[in-house]
Amino acid sequence: MSSHKSSRKNISNLHVPEPLNRPGDTPDFSNLHMPDLVSDKTHTLPRPDPMVDAYETEELASGLVRVLTLDGRTKGPWDPKLDADTMRLGLRNMMLTRSVDKRMFTVQRQGKASFYMKSLGEEATAVATAMALKDTDMVFPSYRQQGLLLSRGYPLRDLMCQVLSNSGDKLEGKAIPICYSSREKAFYSIGASLGTQMSHAVGWAMGCAYKGTDGVSCAFTGEGATAEGDFHYALNFSSTYRAPAIINVVNNQWAISSFQGIAAGQSKTFAYRGLGFGLASLRIDGNDFLAVYAAIAWAAERARAGGGATVIEHFTYRKEGHSTSDDPSKYRAKEEPDAWPLGDPVDRLKEHLILIGEWDEERHAALEKELDAFVLKAYKEAESFGTLTTETGINPRTMFEKVYEEMPSHLKRQRQELGI
Amino acid sequence: MSSHKSSRKNISNLHVPEPLNRPGDTPDFSNLHMPDLVSDKTHTLPRPDPMVDAYETEELASGLVRVLTLDGRTKGPWDPKLDADTMRLGLRNMMLTRSVDKRMFTVQRQGKASFYMKSLGEEATAVATAMALKDTDMVFPSYRQQGLLLSRGYPLRDLMCQVLSNSGDKLEGKAIPICYSSREKAFYSIGASLGTQMSHAVGWAMGCAYKGTDGVSCAFTGEGATAEGDFHYALNFSSTYRAPAIINVVNNQWAISSFQGIAAGQSKTFAYRGLGFGLASLRIDGNDFLAVYAAIAWAAERARAGGGATVIEHFTYRKEGHSTSDDPSKYRAKEEPDAWPLGDPVDRLKEHLILIGEWDEERHAALEKELDAFVLKAYKEAESFGTLTTETGINPRTMFEKVYEEMPSHLKRQRQELGI
Amino acid sequence: MPKNNNAKQMNMIQAINSALDIKMSQDPDVLVFGEDVGYFGGVFRCTAGLQEKHGLHRCFDAPISEGGIVGTAVGMGAFGLRPVVEIQFADYIYPAFDQICSEAARLRYRSNGDFTAPITIRSPMGGGIHGGTSHSQSPEALFTHIAGIKTIIPSNPYDAKGLLLKAIEDNDPVVFFEPKRLYNGPFDGDLNKPVDSWANHELGQVPEGHYTIDFEKARMHKEGSELTILCYGTMVWVAEAAVRETGVSADIVDLRSLMPLDLETIVASVKKTGHCMILHEATRTSGFGAELSALVQEHCFYHLEKPIVRVTGWDTPYPHALEWEYFPGLERVSKSIIQMMEG
Amino acid sequence: MPKNNNAKQMNMIQAINSALDIKMSQDPDVLVFGEDVGYFGGVFRCTAGLQEKHGLHRCFDAPISEGGIVGTAVGMGAFGLRPVVEIQFADYIYPAFDQICSEAARLRYRSNGDFTAPITIRSPMGGGIHGGTSHSQSPEALFTHIAGIKTIIPSNPYDAKGLLLKAIEDNDPVVFFEPKRLYNGPFDGDLNKPVDSWANHELGQVPEGHYTIDFEKARMHKEGSELTILCYGTMVWVAEAAVRETGVSADIVDLRSLMPLDLETIVASVKKTGHCMILHEATRTSGFGAELSALVQEHCFYHLEKPIVRVTGWDTPYPHALEWEYFPGLERVSKSIIQMMEG
Numbered sequence A, B: 001m002s003s004h005k006s007s008r009k010n011i012s013n014l015h016v017p018e019p020l021n022r023p024g025d026t027p028d029f030s031n032l033h034m035p036d037l038v039s040d041k042t043h044t045l046p047r048p049d050p051m052v053d054a055y056e057t058e059e060l061a062s063g064l065v066r067v068l069t070l071d072g073r074t075k076g077p078w079d080p081k082l083d084a085d086t087m088r089l090g091l092r093n094m095m096l097t098r099s100v101d102k103r104m105f106t107v108q109r110q111g112k113a114s115f116y117m118k119s120l121g122e123e124a125t126a127v128a129t130a131m132a133l134k135d136t137d138m139v140f141p142s143y144r145q146q147g148l149l150l151s152r153g154y155p156l157r158d159l160m161c162q163v164l165s166n167s168g169d170k171l172e173g174k175a176i177p178i179c180y181s182s183r184e185k186a187f188y189s190i191g192a193s194l195g196t197q198m199s200h201a202v203g204w205a206m207g208c209a210y211k212g213t214d215g216v217s218c219a220f221t222g223e224g225a226t227a228e229g230d231f232h233y234a235l236n237f238s239s240t241y242r243a244p245a246i247i248n249v250v251n252n253q254w255a256i257s258s259f260q261g262i263a264a265g266q267s268k269t270f271a272y273r274g275l276g277f278g279l280a281s282l283r284i285d286g287n288d289f290l291a292v293y294a295a296i297a298w299a300a301e302r303a304r305a306g307g308g309a310t311v312i313e314h315f316t317y318r319k320e321g322h323s324t325s326d327d328p329s330k331y332r333a334k335e336e337p338d339a340w341p342l343g344d345p346v347d348r349l350k351e352h353l354i355l356i357g358e359w360d361e362e363r364h365a366a367l368e369k370e371l372d373a374f375v376l377k378a379y380k381e382a383e384s385f386g387t388l389t390t391e392t393g394i395n396p397r398t399m400f401e402k403v404y405e406e407m408p409s410h411l412k413r414q415r416q417e418l419g420i
Numbered sequence C, D: 001m002p003k004n005n006n007a008k009q010m011n012m013i014q015a016i017n018s019a020l021d022i023k024m025s026q027d028p029d030v031l032v033f034g035e036d037v038g039y040f041g042g043v044f045r046c047t048a049g050l051q052e053k054h055g056l057h058r059c060f061d062a063p064i065s066e067g068g069i070v071g072t073a074v075g076m077g078a079f080g081l082r083p084v085v086e087i088q089f090a091d092y093i094y095p096a097f098d099q100i101c102s103e104a105a106r107l108r109y110r111s112n113g114d115f116t117a118p119i120t121i122r123s124p125m126g127g128g129i130h131g132g133t134s135h136s137q138s139p140e141a142l143f144t145h146i147a148g149i150k151t152i153i154p155s156n157p158y159d160a161k162g163l164l165l166k167a168i169e170d171n172d173p174v175v176f177f178e179p180k181r182l183y184n185g186p187f188d189g190d191l192n193k194p195v196d197s198w199a200n201h202e203l204g205q206v207p208e209g210h211y212t213i214d215f216e217k218a219r220m221h222k223e224g225s226e227l228t229i230l231c232y233g234t235m236v237w238v239a240e241a242a243v244r245e246t247g248v249s250a251d252i253v254d255l256r257s258l259m260p261l262d263l264e265t266i267v268a269s270v271k272k273t274g275h276c277m278i279l280h281e282a283t284r285t286s287g288f289g290a291e292l293s294a295l296v297q298e299h300c301f302y303h304l305e306k307p308i309v310r311v312t313g314w315d316t317p318y319p320h321a322l323e324w325e326y327f328p329g330l331e332r333v334s335k336s337i338i339q340m341m342e343g
Ligand SMILES: Cc1ncc(C[n+]2csc(CCOP(=O)(O)OP(=O)(O)O)c2C)c(N)n1
Pocket: A142, A144, A192, A193, A194, A221, A222, A223, A224, A225, A226, A250, A252, A254, A255, A256, A318, A322, D035, D064, D088, D092, D095
């Protein structure tokens, strides 16, 4: 525990939760509320029929659903039994995401973009979700699920041009970097206001049910943003109208500098919040590609069959700073990311594939190189459309467009006033 | 089930919950999610130590804590074992509340007040709460807990002048009828925006903890208003900071014309929402004076001892219209109030007192008469300060006061403009 | 003006109900939800009968959660539906403020047209029913400050129906405020007169079928030559009474649509009369009257003979007992007209 | 103007931090909470060191719930504390809008003084850091429309500290917006110049101890005779640069407090100069400039020689790539001055 806590005045009984580790501490996760990992006990959690009564998911909401053991095997009833090709594709998508992140982080550091956010360590939550859903199932990301977009084959160049806010940007520089939008890829427009997408996802799901389609919507929030009212609305409305929605809480332990306990309070798990609304609820090992895949597939099946929404807490860890504006060494122990007891999602899937003889270090290294080159090539092309430090090439007239469907006269007057 | 449901187009899979009974139906509560009342099974629910781990209250959150049986006996570990004087005072406070309600309803019907809200059938939730708390514990009512104010001895005349919005009104006619405020009686200012008081209560409780007092705050919301974000904030903040708060959800089955299922969705109980945040949670028979008393006392003890907040769902029934503006026969079966399986709180406490030889019909009738006379006398006095149909006697200058502590110049200019 | 032979006498509630009914009949993507709007038909009865006629899944009750109501509506709108939601009182729109301002208003822009929120948010506004601080507010100005939202306020049954049909068909999010004091009749601010009903008014003659009224098109309620009165909602009728009482020859411009705004009509009128008065019930400071005043002086500076006058609600909450002292009623408006024209 | 010998060079972040530190030292009832304000000291570092110095229970992180933050603050305020909460960006104040408008602003009035909410809501506002639609907004006008709230916007370290101390001591709820582009220096809107720092400015000389600046008291930033420029926050520095560039002789009135407003200073200046220009970064329609324009024409009609001009952000969301085309910068302000004075 860090030293400055000693200055606390003890007159007060106000309880303020504190994280396990602060800068200077040797990371220790032994007090993390989590089942015993070594015994693999959690691998025996049952996989009930997706139409099970929601309250019977209690042990899944307070436990931890896992498939991959820490030594690379699969175990337990949640194993989705994917074939090697699918797993290799998952590995590739995660590695691609990681490679794009690395590149764009560098680009921002070079001053060519104003902002970027990595998803390092959390790639499985997005990639396995995209692969377990239909491509037409609408996803409502927060801002750390670029893996969804990349898994669905969104052109790298388009993604990068958005980050560069240049003339190649399909959003014409209107949105800040990483606030992608692609109806084509069934990827909802990201807004930076936390939580708001959660009730949109439920509205979309209600639309699916209203129209009698078998569509499912799939929303993501960070654990920190569960404190917003919108999370509550999403749980409430999906419970009331049995909306075919999947409500993912990515618990990556940190919300900028606040640890998950600030949002969790005395809750055992975030999944348990779902139970409070009579929704099926699972807590899963978010660094376990197969567990994520299995949980999403289960929830999608439940939703499509009319069973309503499922809340899924992805228990994972944010290995990097919150964004390019953040320096995590200011508020947490430097070694925390490596001490995270659930490992790294890329490493774990890779090890499993190697263990079952479907992958090897050479192929892995080659793939990494291939992806880096692929990403670099796309980046070069994207950069040719301009950057922050050169010219973005965006026509100022576009500023007045798309505020409304048709431009009202006051905006025409203002455009004139600007002399363009 | 009512007939117009047949017009539903079946193309849609959108689920919209419907109440058990609609106008024209013969009320039937057999499908109400509730333990078997006849067997009195629920009376055996344990009363754990108030400092119990929150998750161990699971069966209390999904069950129904009761003390009074339907034939007037007491049973089970939650019996607060109150002496007869205390119970008689409780009966009196409930009857006083009922008498005031009756009077003010009539007054509104005579056009002398713009609005009124009765609490018929729900008196126990407020009265037993007031009696189980210290008089200094701050209560944050919704608008149907006039029983709190009356139990704490608030002058009837003051209450009535507020409803009449006349020159005797301590609020100088600023607030609509029933939006009382009395810091003296530790009764928080009622605002008409639903739910907002919930986080105020938690802030107040945090203040108590911060200052190291043993104060407790006690908030009320209707079950309908739990859908507001503020309810979520209250649960979240009280869980995070272990605020000494009691969070009461008065589930009176109706929210104006919407039945409780619109807010509940697939939740078993509203108490279960608290469990989602790791808060101790109880569902209690809200028409059982002794159960309410016991639950509040338990929660207050927990809060004072540093155990944090408790969520209590009072399972009760709104026997009258939502307010004087409402006609419940438009949306629910006329006979529902009488068919309510948990009876009436006044009748049940009365029967218990009679059963144990501490009360009789004559004394009851006499008390009723005494209270009606007492109320009428107070009303006559209140009316002498004016009514809506006569003159309210409120000085127009007061309109500009108390917007800010000191009147800024623009308000002085506006007052001047009005020529007063 | 209604010239339709199929016109029927309707009050504003019936006109709104008719618009909803027609749109629900025409377009299966239109659905209606909100607090108490389903079986019961709304606390002001605007959605009466819609559930019975169109089905439980097309007109239903929502949890008491204005934020959730608007948030799910935005999602439905993005999906391709046209939800029409009711906020029970305009005073209770604030819990939905973030969803309206950060989401509904911004979705088209930030996604560059990839996603849109073609939703309509109906809400009764204004005072006059002894509703006090929390059932009387007129928050329209707030929405006019948010780029991406349209703000509409009808003053009569005919406009209410045509504008609501337009709002539902519009592909932008529309906040549609209904002056509740006008639901049953054109209240003119004279407390001593018996309450008027729409049955006696031309604007209470409403075509039974479908028609729309364009936004950005003010309605010239009365024409005159000496004074321009800019107003909307309840204040249109107060203006009419005050003009009658004072005998001034005035253009009464019923804006109907605050955003987008029909500046052309406003400017033409003020240039003609040289005098401008602005009325609204909302709190004065930063009310929509401020914007109107700013625009008028920007565009008609050299035509103005007198300072523009705002007659509005005071900068206080709406007091319960002193409702009529707060309300910018006939007496205050008439007095201001006289002061302006004779002063 | 700071004439204090104990003055120290501070940027705006340090000045704000100093105000918080002083108040926390003086008054045990002052506590600070908000997202990331505790151990980390806030994403803009305004609360750095406060937790370490004053204790975990006096400066702490809150759940990401602006509504909950303001709601609990109102409760604490009613209890008797003086919470100072931070909303991480002004763009994220909307989830708290209901708690601010329906509760903090109304508690005193509806309870007739029985309960009050002496809370301070700090929030960084404005553009200039490539924050796009959701990290650049200037929502001040919305709050000026809500009776019961005070709205303060400092333009420099000296004022920031004195006004913040005043806000914390004030018994009414105060929304205190901090122009984030000014945290580190007086940005004058000239993108081609190296960024200035407060070290070179008199207003960066800030007394170390306690002092307060009254609300409803504008600061005459520069004096002149031909033109009155009404502005606040970042625009004060743009105005200064534009006045320098155009050579016009202008009063630059830094309002500091929007509500309550120092109308007297404004009116005196406009009556002197006969010309009035209003600057703000916020969206134009129903921005605070509208209210200022309305007031000026109401009070100075016969002194105005030209129409009042508003130079503001456009009625669009704040675009990311076109940030500087949106921003009412040096070029636009200078051009407007020239047009007004020569046109
Ligand atoms: C309404 C709102 N409040 C505050 C912020 C500022 N903010 C951006 S990200 C963030 C932390 C979110 O943490 P979490 O939800 O855990 O997601 P993570 O970043 O860990 O993926 C905050 C406070 C915001 N964007 N929107």
